[in-house]
Amino acid sequence: MIVTSSRLKLFNMSRVLWEVRRTPGISRRELSRLLNSTDSKLSRITRDLIADNLLVERATARSAMRGRPHVGLYLNPPGLHVLSIVLTRYEQKISIVDLTGQRVAEDEIDGGVEECNNNILDCARRQITRLSERPDMRFECLAGISLIVSPDIELHGDQDQRVWLNALQNDLHMAFDIPVARSGIAEALHIAETHQTIELPTLPSVMVHAGFALDASMIVSTDTSATTLFEGNLNDVLARFDRGTNSWLSLKDVASAGAVMHRLGHVEQVDTSRNTGLRLGVPHAVRQANSGDRRATTAFRDAGEAVGIAIAALVSMLVPARVILAGPLASAVPFVEGFRYIIQKTSACDSDAIIRSTLSDLQAAEAAGLEWFAFSEMTLDHSEPQAPNRK
Incomplete structure (x- = not known):
């Protein structure tokens, strides 16, 4: 080049x-x-x-x-602002951050995201208007929009997620006349974790996000920023052969939050995305596992081992500086222990290299937005950022 x-x-x-x-x-x-x-x-x-x-x-x-x-x-904090939008099963929010990463506005998206993109556009307009009316914030304009989406977002009917997100991305670009960078939650959390250390790792790092969907990313360092070389969905990875049905089960079938909840008998808390039980069910099961409940401990540990097996070859080949677990399941100690057991058994990865992310989905969207719109030469050129758009 x-x-x-x-x-x-x-x-x-x-x-x-x-x-x-x-x-x-x-x-x-x-x-x-x-x-x-x-x-x-x-x-x-x-x-x-x-x-x-x-x-x-x-x-x-x-x-x-x-x-x-x-x-x-x-x-200079007011020199640049980024609008961040996060759409995951648990968190549907909008925020605005300045150049230093300080959050200057935040709001939840009323009415959810499944019904109409207008909910998101209206929420964004309200935040921009409120910030513009505060002279002390010295807010002038937005550099771009960071749109972070989890593959576990459920839509009504047979609506295709890719089609819906493409339309939303276009609506945001047309409404605010600024570039929109879109990626999955695993990549965004990975970038956010990299920024936590300020210094870039000298070796690759791997992120696994475990929730109602399972995805992963790999990052290596460049001279100026963290660059994702790989980000992909783990849901359909073949994980276990079921002799009863004489067929293979996918990783989502055995290791996702939905699979764990089914195994524990909480079927009604999985099927409806807007059900209050969904938001309470997984944290409750995590608390059970962390308190030593035998059934919950076994279910989470088995899920962690299954995810570890799914990426063991990648970790063994890369020997990454860090392997980061994130998402709702990563809050369960048995899940992390099961994952760590498999990774240490199958690779030369050090135990201290396996860590758990405590960042929120919104923090991930903000960190990724600043990466694309503040610390990239493409941003300084005022052109569309080349953020991955795989969803």
């Missing part, structure tokens, strides 16, 4: 933003050293970013020579 001078400049600008986020107050000289750039070149880049209101410079401390203050660079 031929890298033009303009593309190289945008790449360097995104690297500067990344380093300033990692080390607030960093000096231009230190940035030059980290980026292997000349002082004059770095000065031009930071001057452009300050002109675009993405960076600000402030005195940090006085130097020993003549008492002159050191000047450091910081992200």
Whole structure:
């Protein structure tokens, strides 16, 4: 691929933003050293970013020579805002975050998402209007929309999820005239977890999201950001042969939240997505498992082992720096223990590398949005972000 001078400049600008986020107050000289750039070149880049209101410079401390203050660079919070929308079985919310990741607006989507896209558009308009009416927030415009969707969202009738989401993405783009980046919950949570550490891993990491649907992603590091090379649905992975029916059962049949609830006899809490019992049923079963209830402990541990077997070959081949479990099932200790047992048994992955995510789905949507619209050279070019769109 031929890298033009303009593309190289945008790449360097995104690297500067990344380093300033990692080390607030960093000096231009230190940035030059980290980026292997000349002082004059770095000065031009930071001057452009300050002109675009993405960076600000402030005195940090006085130097020993003549008492002159050191000047450091910081992200400018109101310089950029991202609208985040998360649509999962448990969480259907909208928020707006500034450049530093501070949440400045949040609301639940009234009426759910299955009925009409207008619910989502109206909620987004309300948040934008409220924020615009607050001068202290210095809110001017949105850089983009982060749309995060879980494959377990249920629609009424025979409506196809892909068709519905394509229409929603188009409606959002038309309504607000800004780019929309869409991806699955596993990828978004993975990006959010990567940002928790600020520093990018030197080896790949794997994320498994376990809820009413099962999906996974793999991330490797680049010079400026976390890049997903793989994100896919695990629901249809063949997991167990059923001698009674003489057929294979999918991973969703044996290891999803729905499968666990069926095994524990809570069938009525699985079938209806808007049922209050659905929201209470899985947390209650998790509490049972964590308190030592034998049936619940066995059900969750078996589910964890099944998910571990499904990705054991991938983990064994990659030897990732981290394997992250997320989603409702990951709150159950026996599920994590069963997963960890299989991964350690079948790979060279260290026990400490297997961790559980505690981030919310909305935090995932926000982190992914900032990745695409604030710390990517494509964003600085004001073009459509190349976020995965697999749903």
